[in-house]
């Protein structure tokens with residue numbers, strides 16, 4: 001199985017670091033590439049093929065920046081996983097698919113379940129915010145394979161303990177979510 005990993009926002013934070021926590025000098029782009037890189041290693045160790053491309057494009061592809069949708073569609077990937085960190089109030093994980101009823105939703109549940117089962121035992125405040133449909137994300141709308149976008153936690157909440165100290169658990173959970181999905185095929 002070919003897995004396309006897309007850590008969110010721009011490599012190095014330019015032009016788009018994603019959400020930030022300036023008090024703790026945390027940026028979404030750095031956390032996302034950390035989880036994505038580790039996740040890719042675990043997936044390769046499990047025998048899957050992996051491509052990883054960080055990109056700031058969520059609502060449309062912009063000229064001059066990596067086009068993750070095109071790259072995934074051309075490969076072609078069997079599965080697409082965009083990795084993000086949330087902000088703006090709340091705690092825990094939520095995973096988006098294009099719409100309900102398809103393979104994307106199945107993949108989203110696999111990812112969501114693994115994240116919650118891995119992290120909630122470490123920090124009981126880490127909430128299961130569920131699987132949601134989000135048809136306006138271009139990485140979900142324009143990809144031709146099952147695609148999800150995962151928000152691994154909130155950068156402006158007590159989730160930062162998990163986000164900064166347990167990145168390896170996050171990466172392993174994402175990888176297990178993918179292999180859980182693969183085994184259902």
Ligand SMILES: [Zn+2]
Nearest residue numbers: 008018084085
């Ligand atoms: Zn993001």
